[in-house]
Amino acid sequence: MAITAKKIQPKTSTFHELLQNQVRNEFTASQQYIAVAVWFDSRDLPQLAGHFYRQALEERNHAMMIVRYLMDNDVEVTIPGIEPVRNEFGEVTELIALALAQEKEVTEEIVALAKAARADDDYLGEQFMQWFLKEQVEEVSQMSTLLNVVERSNGNLFDVENFLAREVVGDAGADATAPPAAGGAV
Template sequence: MTTPTFNDLLTTQVGNEFAASQQYIAVATWFDNQDLPQLARYFYRQSVEERNHAMMMIRYMLDRNVPVIIPGIPAVRNDFASVTEPLVLALEQEQEVTRNIEAMFRAARSEDDALGEQFMLWFLKEQVEEVASMSTLLNIAERADNLFDIENYIARETIGDGGRDSSAPQAAGGAL
């Protein structure tokens, strides 16, 4: 079995980012349906951020003349039994993305692809913030005496950078 190339992994990750975007829409919708507007708003924004990540990867592939194939995505989870379930899912998703980005970085390095390696550095930095944000949100939810405590925390605090980072790579078609 051959090891996937950096470009193969990048194509797969485009699909993973779109899948994460869709999953975050499902999470946001679930929170919205539970009358938790702050959590809903947070995850609607996260969905856009994940979409932008996919579009950054597409822009990179276009700029490097790498064939772009948009993979399909698996079905998302829509039903949750408690407020912590979607947060656990989100944290696990971000941890998986971190492992994927690390693998892409290693692949670029092993292929002596300095541009690919450099491109992945921004995503590695981004994943530190993503995992930390989801960990904090889950911790707050687990410690909260009631759901309003979580809502108040999100309304009061800044969690992550909200997808606004001037050092971010360009997104194909422009970031939303």
């Protein structure tokens, strides 16, 4: 008589539902950063454009990390559409302020996810969220710094371009402790 392993079916939890929503949030953030990057790129500001193109990839990778986590835990994954993104801006501070507000909002979402994992007694989920909590501290810090630099530049975007060319802002997604992304990080 052959013995077969019975696959354990995870219960659907509040944490898993919130993770599904976070996939949408991360993809939306990625698209918003592409819109910001294109705005800078179309105005011949390559350092600012490059910074936000990299941010867009980072947010896409965050979504795919969540997807990988869900798949690894036998949770059915649904890839969602995204929310509308803003494409019209008047001045540079608007773009950076939007990015900072977006990162603060994502931080609140990540904290809610960590709380939900704890409330669901999902210790694996709680551990998974630790990296994202650390990441959000970096994300908010870098956008705060960039907004300060833009405000101090008094409209001289070449100073901002020089700052980004000279300084390392963020880790560019090269964190060896990052969770794996479905399909590999880009």
